[in-house]
Amino acid sequence: MKRRTFLGSLAAASSISGIAAADEPKAPGVDNVKLLSPPVIQNPGEDAFTVAWAVSGMATGWVEWGTTPELGKQSIPAHHGLMSMSEYALSARIENLPTDTPIYYRTVTIPIHYKNAYAIERGTPLVGKTRKLKLPTAEASSxxxxxxxxxxxxxxxxxxxxxxxxxxxxxxxxxxxxxxxxxxxxxxxxxxxxxxxxxxxxxxxxxxxxxxxxxxxxxxxxxxxxxxxxxxxxxxxxxxxxxxxxxxxxxxxxxxxxxxxxxxxxxxxxxxxxxxxxxxxxxxxxxxxxxxxxxxxxxxxxxxxxxxxxxxxxxxxxxxxxxxxxxxxxxxxxxxxxxxxxxxxxxxxxxxxxxxxxxxxxxxxxxxxxxxxxxxxxxxxxxxxxxxxxxxxxxxxxxxxxxxxxxxxxxxxxxxxxxxxxxxxxxx
Structure with missing residues (x-):
């Protein structure tokens, strides 16, 4: 088992409907967060990569991905049961991808107003543009x-x-x-x-x-x-x-x-x-x-x-x-x-x-x-x-x-x- 999977980021793949659907009702007054950067693809494996993006305020988020523009899966960054949250940058690791196949992905960012452990307000999701990525492979001819x-x-x-x-x-x-x-x-x-x-x-x-x-x-x-x-x-x-x-x-x-x-x-x-x-x-x-x-x-x-x-x-x-x-x-x-x-x-x-x-x-x-x-x-x-x-x-x-x-x-x-x-x- 990779040590990062255990200690650091948990890249959980699930159906998009399984966790926090993007169109659920949101708390008012939390929508002051903006996307400040495009996503940045990093750490590519044959069947995995990381995505990072910048935000303007406290937020959580995930990456939706699939082999078609309809997507269908999520990778949710978390460690020890806590979903990631940051005031400036989020990232998620996508793993167990089909190899040598184009991948479509987009980021979803949820503004968060954290009053206390029992009062956490979620803002309107910021859904990024769907992009197409083909990971480079060792088998390529060039x-x-x-x-x-x-x-x-x-x-x-x-x-x-x-x-x-x-x-x-x-x-x-x-x-x-x-x-x-x-x-x-x-x-x-x-x-x-x-x-x-x-x-x-x-x-x-x-x-x-x-x-x-x-x-x-x-x-x-x-x-x-x-x-x-x-x-x-x-x-x-x-x-x-x-x-x-x-x-x-x-x-x-x-x-x-x-x-x-x-x-x-x-x-x-x-x-x-x-x-x-x-x-x-x-x-x-x-x-x-x-x-x-x-x-x-x-x-x-x-x-x-x-x-x-x-x-x-x-x-x-x-x-x-x-x-x-x-x-x-x-x-x-x-x-x-x-x-x-x-x-x-x-x-x-x-x-x-x-x-x-x-x-x-x-x-x-x-x-x-x-x-x-x-x-x-x-x-x-x-x-x-x-x-x-x-x-x-x-x-x-x-x-x-x-x-x-x-x-x-x-x-x-x-x-x-x-x-x-x-x-x-x-x-x-």
Whole structure:
């Protein structure tokens, strides 16, 4: 049994008529809640995915889904008997889906006025638009991915990137860290994490990941701010497996892990969380940093997943982490007492050799705000592609297309001009 199912979110599937029909009478005076974002698809499995969406006030909700536009089933987020409730973000996990079949889904949000345990008023349901989703599969003959990084809540950059992603229509979209500068309140967190690509006049419409999954890789800025700990309520971690190292999520109510392994067609994708850009013992963290054991736990996890058949046997193996694992001459590796990392010495020490030994062909990162491609060398026999920065002149969109013959990486600026390109052949 998956640990997340037991400890965290209970994704209960039932007929829609079984729980709180959408047209039941509602209490007056509770209808001040609005949908503030499109739904965001995350953590895709072959037969499961998570949906998260932003709300403007206290609400509960669920996801209705089916294999036709008529839907017919519900997934209700709950833990230990309590349905989820939030003032800023809701999410639900949908599981046991038919595989390789389009799924139709919509969110239902119920405003809640909580007077006390015996006086809970429900508002009029906010029923979202029905959307169609086809989850990417390992059996597909091709793979199309887009990647952005270091958007830092720059609206003009995000809008241009989201428009281009919609035109490309990839199988999945990767957000490789630093969505924000910091998170200093939960409402800001939900807006930054869940609104990219939304329509200006209809905030619940559009979205860069409402009809395709988002694969999120945290950056060092995403763990900063008083309310950084609320981010998993919007950018949801991957459900834990029973054999995952305990240190990936050692809290009693574990919310999952941000490292992930995913196969889409011929491409195996590894995501790793580099954490902060300084050692845990630096004074700036106030004794509240625990990234070093977390990275070590990811190494233990990585050694296992690299042996999984769908990863080991993939024609292409790519890895994504926010802070580069390979630096330029003279750069700070972030393991010392001064400055901050231009590349992750901790990550390099723990992860680079296992990746290279497993035949990983290319690393993708961000962090520096300056695009570059490092070619394989004798010391580091692997490509490293570093994305751009948050300003429109520095932003880069990376498009990856692969079939069984070749994998093409194209780096564009916001004018859709190709500024770099690399082609890989399948692993032997």
């Amino acid at each position: 793979c199309s991915l887009t990647m952005v990084n270091d958007t830092h809540d720059h609206a003009d950059t995000l809008n241009a990137l989201a428009k281009r992603i919609e035109a490309i229509n990839p199988d999945a979209h990767l957000w490789n860290g630093d969505a924000c500068n910091d998170f200093h309140n939960p409402q800001l967190m939900a807006r930054i994490c869940l609104t990219p690509g939304q329509h200006k006049d209809q905030p619940e419409h559009g979205g860069w990941a409402s009809t395709r999954p988002l694969l999120f890789v945290p950056g060092n800025h995403d763990v900063r701010g008083r309310d950084a700990r609320t981010m998993p309520e919007a950018l949801t971690p991957w459900p834990l497996n029973d054999d995952d190292p305990h240190r990936l999520a050692p809290t009693p109510l574990a919310m999952g892990r941000y490292c992930f392994a995913k196969r889409i067609g011929p491409v195996a994708i590894i995501g790793l969380d580099t954490g902060e850009d300084k050692p845990d013992n630096r004074d700036v963290f106030g004794g509240m940093a625990a990234y070093e054991p977390y990275r070590e736990a990811q190494r233990d996890w990585l050694l296992k997943v690299l042996q999984q058949n769908e990863i080991k046997n993939a024609p292409y193996l790519l890895a994504f982490c926010h802070i580069p694992l390979i630096g330029l001459e003279g750069e700070n590796d972030g393991t010392g007492d001064t400055g901050y990392a231009s590349y992750s010495g901790f990550g390099q020490q723990l992860w680079l050799k296992p990746l290279v030994d497993a035949g990983c062909q290319m690393l993708f990162s961000g962090h520096t705000h300056r695009h570059r491609i490092d070619k394989p060398s004798q010391a580091f026999p692997i490509y490293q592609v570093v994305g751009g920065g948050p300003k429109t002149k520095d932003a880069r969109l990376i498009h990856i297309q692969a079939d069984n013959k070749q994998l093409n990486v194209k780096v564009e600026d916001l004018n859709q001009t190709t500024v770099n390109a690399v082609t890989l052949k399948p692993r032997s």
